[in-house]
Amino acid sequence: MEQIQKVAVIGAGAMGSQIAMLAAMAGCQTTMVDVDQERLDAARDQVLQSAQRQAERGRLEAEAVDQAAARLTTEPDLASAVAEADVVIEAIIEDLDAKRELFGQLGEYTRPDTILATNSSSIVSSRLAEIPHPERVCNMHFFNPALVMRLVEVVGGDHTSQETVETVKALAERMGKTPVVVRQEIFGFIANRIVAAIFDEAISLYEQGIASAEDIDTAVTHGLGHPIGPFALLDLTGIDVNVGIKRLEAQETGDPSRGPSQTLLDLVDQGRLGRKTGRGFYEYGDR
Ligand SMILES: NC(=O)c1ccc[n+]([C@@H]2O[C@H](COP(=O)([O-])OP(=O)(O)OC[C@H]3O[C@@H](n4cnc5c(N)ncnc54)[C@H](O)[C@@H]3O)[C@@H](O)[C@H]2O)c1
Missing domain, CATH: 3.40.50.720 (NAD(P)-binding Rossmann-like Domain)
Structure with missing residues (x-):
């Protein structure tokens, strides 16, 4: 070296x-x-x-x-x-x-x-x-x-x-x-791929009405020891950014089912992009 x-x-x-x-x-x-x-x-x-x-x-x-x-x-x-x-x-x-x-x-x-x-x-x-x-x-x-x-x-x-x-x-x-x-050129490499899988599962549980976003985040932080839950993290990185990543994932993998979920698309339509707009899955007051 x-x-x-x-x-x-x-x-x-x-x-x-x-x-x-x-x-x-x-x-x-x-x-x-x-x-x-x-x-x-x-x-x-x-x-x-x-x-x-x-x-x-x-x-x-x-x-x-x-x-x-x-x-x-x-x-x-x-x-x-x-x-x-x-x-x-x-x-x-x-x-x-x-x-x-x-x-x-x-x-x-x-x-x-x-x-x-x-x-x-x-x-x-x-x-x-x-x-x-x-x-x-x-x-x-x-x-x-x-x-x-x-x-x-x-x-x-x-x-x-x-x-x-x-x-x-x-x-x-x-x-x-x-x-x-x-060792192989796969979309998302390792860490982002694992985060994406957590996002997908969290959104699926939420869309099926199995638990609220707050309770899913609590399960992940308190049960798995993650510093932040998936919905809080989606709000932090930006819902629009994640929609962009999912679109790219669908394009790069050739699998349309890996595109953005309806929940994310609806939030973008409503201008709820996460912390940067003061609202996403959560409300952030004036921020
Ligand atoms: N931001 C992240 O969280 C993150 C994390 C990991 C990897 N990346 C990757 O890092 C890269 C850069 O991301 P970023 O967030 O730093 O972007 P950025 O927009 O902050 O910075 C990009 C810089 O590149 C400059 N630039 C554009 N075209 C150029 C050219 N032809 N020659 C020289 N400079 C040029 C721009 O002026 C700008 O300063 C991307 O490929 C991204 O995928 C980003």
Whole structure:
């Protein structure tokens, strides 16, 4: 792993900026790339501040955070940012065409042995790997907020080499994460797939009138020890976001029965999108 010295993270949004900070804290010379310098400056300031806050709460090592600042640079020009990179982590918007275009450019601008990992939650890397040396392409899936969530799912497709999987796994460990390897490109990988199954069962119990949303949440928190129940979590992430994920699941799996439930569709029609609109399965007053 000592050979991974230089990391480039493309997309300095919610995920990319935190992933870049983790790479810098792991001792890698790290460059963040985004569409313009203004966005990059704001992302760098913001992530340094949030890492400092996490260090004050004892969740990150203060010394590692301080030292990382010098290793975290920004560069709006993609070609120069990735030319010397050992690993590129892509975290741009969740749009297949945008990611394909970017991977095409990465194929041109990087060395043939540069590992190209996508942080996408739903686009598997085989869809981005039509480039020279596809064996270096995989998914490296972090969880939000990446600075604190421990899990990283490393997903290899048929095109991915074992060496790529091992190197990405080792990089995740060096970032203080706990990687797991997903051996096939399945929709949702592991963790999101299990959450989706819990959502589906909770909604099915609710739609059949077997219990109220409150009682189902109580059963899951008090009986299974989950920190939050499925309906409270749906409200937190946004009902519309979950409708989008279910639509994508139906599309990607080719199984229309995996699309959004009537209950979720009705809530969206009523503008009850969860906490962000003050109402979802629950009422949140003025929030
Ligand atoms: N948000 C989450 O909870 C979460 C969790 C795990 C994985 N992901 C994945 O991470 C990726 C990014 O999600 P996010 O929530 O950080 O998105 P975001 O919208 O916060 O950030 C995306 C960033 O990419 C930039 N961008 C867009 N096109 C670009 C391009 N061609 N080149 C460079 N930069 C570009 C945008 O300017 C923006 O700053 C997605 O693939 C998503 O599936 C998100």
